[in-house]
Amino acid sequence: MFVCSCFGVTEEQVKKHAEAGACTPRQIASACKAGTDCGGCVRRIQALLGRGACPRREMVDRGGSALAELPDAA
Template identity: 80%
Template sequence: MYVCSCFGVTEKQVKEHASAGACTPRQIASACKAGTDCGSCVRRIQAILGRGNCPRRELLDQGVPALTAEPAVVGEVAQLGEAA
Protein backbone atom coordinates (compact mmCIF):
# COMPACT_ATOMS: atom_id res chain seq x y z
CA MET A 1 0.00 0.00 0.00
CA TYR A 2 1.30 3.47 -0.88
CA VAL A 3 1.99 5.85 1.97
CA CYS A 4 3.35 8.70 -0.16
CA SER A 5 1.68 9.09 -3.54
CA CYS A 6 3.94 12.00 -4.52
CA PHE A 7 7.07 9.83 -4.51
CA GLY A 8 5.55 6.34 -4.73
CA VAL A 9 6.78 5.24 -1.29
CA THR A 10 5.10 2.18 0.16
CA GLU A 11 4.37 1.24 3.75
CA LYS A 12 6.88 -1.59 3.35
CA GLN A 13 9.61 0.89 2.37
CA VAL A 14 8.84 3.12 5.36
CA LYS A 15 9.06 0.10 7.66
CA GLU A 16 12.37 -0.94 6.07
CA HIS A 17 13.82 2.55 6.66
CA ALA A 18 12.52 2.43 10.24
CA SER A 19 14.20 -0.94 10.75
CA ALA A 20 17.42 0.57 9.40
CA GLY A 21 17.29 3.27 12.09
CA ALA A 22 15.00 6.06 10.86
CA CYS A 23 13.00 7.06 13.94
CA THR A 24 11.21 10.22 12.83
CA PRO A 25 9.24 11.40 9.81
CA ARG A 26 12.15 13.75 9.02
CA GLN A 27 14.58 10.81 8.91
CA ILE A 28 12.17 8.89 6.69
CA ALA A 29 12.01 11.95 4.42
CA SER A 30 15.80 12.05 4.24
CA ALA A 31 15.88 8.39 3.28
CA CYS A 32 13.18 8.36 0.59
CA LYS A 33 11.61 11.86 0.23
CA ALA A 34 8.24 10.69 1.64
CA GLY A 35 6.48 13.64 3.26
CA THR A 36 8.52 16.33 1.52
CA ASP A 37 6.05 17.40 -1.18
CA CYS A 38 2.39 17.86 -0.22
CA GLY A 39 2.86 16.55 3.35
CA SER A 40 -0.39 14.62 3.48
CA CYS A 41 1.44 11.38 4.34
CA VAL A 42 3.33 12.68 7.37
CA ARG A 43 0.64 11.59 9.85
CA ARG A 44 0.55 8.13 8.28
CA ILE A 45 4.34 7.91 8.57
CA GLN A 46 4.09 8.95 12.23
CA ALA A 47 1.51 6.21 12.79
CA ILE A 48 3.75 3.60 11.15
CA LEU A 49 6.72 4.68 13.27
CA GLY A 50 4.56 4.76 16.40
CA ARG A 51 6.52 3.90 19.53
CA GLY A 52 8.58 1.27 17.77
CA ASN A 53 12.08 0.21 18.67
CA CYS A 54 14.28 3.27 18.23
CA PRO A 55 17.64 3.30 20.03
CA ARG A 56 17.60 7.08 20.53
CA ARG A 57 14.01 7.02 21.79
CA GLU A 58 14.95 4.30 24.28
CA LEU A 59 17.80 6.49 25.56
CA LEU A 60 15.44 9.44 25.97
CA ASP A 61 12.96 7.24 27.83
CA GLN A 62 15.79 6.25 30.20
CA GLY A 63 16.49 9.91 30.96
CA VAL A 64 19.61 10.33 28.82
CA PRO A 65 19.52 13.87 27.38
CA ALA A 66 19.24 14.37 23.63
CA LEU A 67 22.50 15.05 21.84
CA THR A 68 23.30 18.62 20.93
CA ALA A 69 25.73 20.06 18.42
CA GLU A 70 29.34 19.45 19.35
CA PRO A 71 31.10 22.55 20.69
CA ALA A 72 33.87 22.24 18.09
CA VAL A 73 31.36 22.52 15.26
CA VAL A 74 29.61 25.48 16.89
CA GLY A 75 33.00 27.16 17.40
CA GLU A 76 33.91 26.63 13.75
CA VAL A 77 30.64 28.22 12.65
CA ALA A 78 31.31 31.20 14.94
CA GLN A 79 34.80 31.58 13.45
CA LEU A 80 33.37 31.54 9.93
CA GLY A 81 30.99 34.35 10.88
CA GLU A 82 33.84 36.43 12.31
CA ALA A 83 35.93 35.98 9.17
CA ALA A 84 33.19 37.40 6.93
Protein backbone atom coordinates (compact mmCIF):
# COMPACT_ATOMS: atom_id res chain seq x y z
CA MET A 1 0.00 0.00 0.00
CA PHE A 2 1.31 3.46 -0.88
CA VAL A 3 1.98 5.88 1.94
CA CYS A 4 3.32 8.71 -0.23
CA SER A 5 1.80 8.96 -3.66
CA CYS A 6 3.98 11.95 -4.61
CA PHE A 7 7.13 9.81 -4.50
CA GLY A 8 5.63 6.32 -4.73
CA VAL A 9 6.78 5.28 -1.26
CA THR A 10 5.11 2.21 0.18
CA GLU A 11 4.28 1.27 3.75
CA GLU A 12 6.86 -1.51 3.51
CA GLN A 13 9.57 0.98 2.48
CA VAL A 14 8.75 3.21 5.45
CA LYS A 15 8.97 0.20 7.76
CA LYS A 16 12.35 -0.79 6.30
CA HIS A 17 13.71 2.73 6.79
CA ALA A 18 12.40 2.67 10.37
CA GLU A 19 14.13 -0.68 10.99
CA ALA A 20 17.31 0.92 9.69
CA GLY A 21 16.99 3.68 12.30
CA ALA A 22 14.72 6.40 10.87
CA CYS A 23 12.37 7.03 13.80
CA THR A 24 10.76 10.36 12.93
CA PRO A 25 8.87 11.63 9.88
CA ARG A 26 11.81 13.95 9.18
CA GLN A 27 14.25 11.02 9.17
CA ILE A 28 11.91 9.05 6.89
CA ALA A 29 11.80 12.11 4.58
CA SER A 30 15.60 12.21 4.49
CA ALA A 31 15.72 8.53 3.61
CA CYS A 32 13.11 8.46 0.81
CA LYS A 33 11.54 11.94 0.36
CA ALA A 34 8.15 10.79 1.68
CA GLY A 35 6.34 13.77 3.17
CA THR A 36 8.43 16.44 1.46
CA ASP A 37 6.06 17.43 -1.35
CA CYS A 38 2.39 17.90 -0.46
CA GLY A 39 2.77 16.66 3.13
CA GLY A 40 -0.40 14.63 2.98
CA CYS A 41 1.33 11.45 4.10
CA VAL A 42 3.07 12.81 7.20
CA ARG A 43 0.29 11.73 9.56
CA ARG A 44 0.29 8.25 8.02
CA ILE A 45 4.06 8.05 8.53
CA GLN A 46 3.63 9.19 12.14
CA ALA A 47 1.01 6.48 12.64
CA LEU A 48 3.32 3.81 11.21
CA LEU A 49 6.18 4.90 13.43
CA GLY A 50 3.89 5.02 16.45
CA ARG A 51 2.77 1.43 15.88
CA GLY A 52 6.16 -0.14 16.37
CA ALA A 53 7.81 0.34 13.01
CA CYS A 54 10.76 1.88 14.82
CA PRO A 55 12.69 -0.46 17.14
CA ARG A 56 14.23 2.48 19.02
CA ARG A 57 10.77 3.93 19.73
CA GLU A 58 9.73 0.57 21.21
CA MET A 59 12.75 0.70 23.49
CA VAL A 60 11.83 4.19 24.71
CA ASP A 61 8.26 3.05 25.32
CA ARG A 62 9.64 0.27 27.55
CA GLY A 63 11.71 2.76 29.56
CA GLY A 64 15.07 2.45 27.83
CA SER A 65 17.09 5.26 26.34
CA ALA A 66 17.13 5.59 22.58
CA LEU A 67 19.71 8.37 22.82
CA ALA A 68 22.21 5.94 24.26
CA GLU A 69 22.13 4.06 20.96
CA LEU A 70 22.45 7.10 18.68
CA PRO A 71 25.94 8.09 17.61
CA ASP A 72 26.72 11.71 18.47
CA ALA A 73 23.26 12.40 19.91
CA ALA A 74 24.40 15.81 21.18
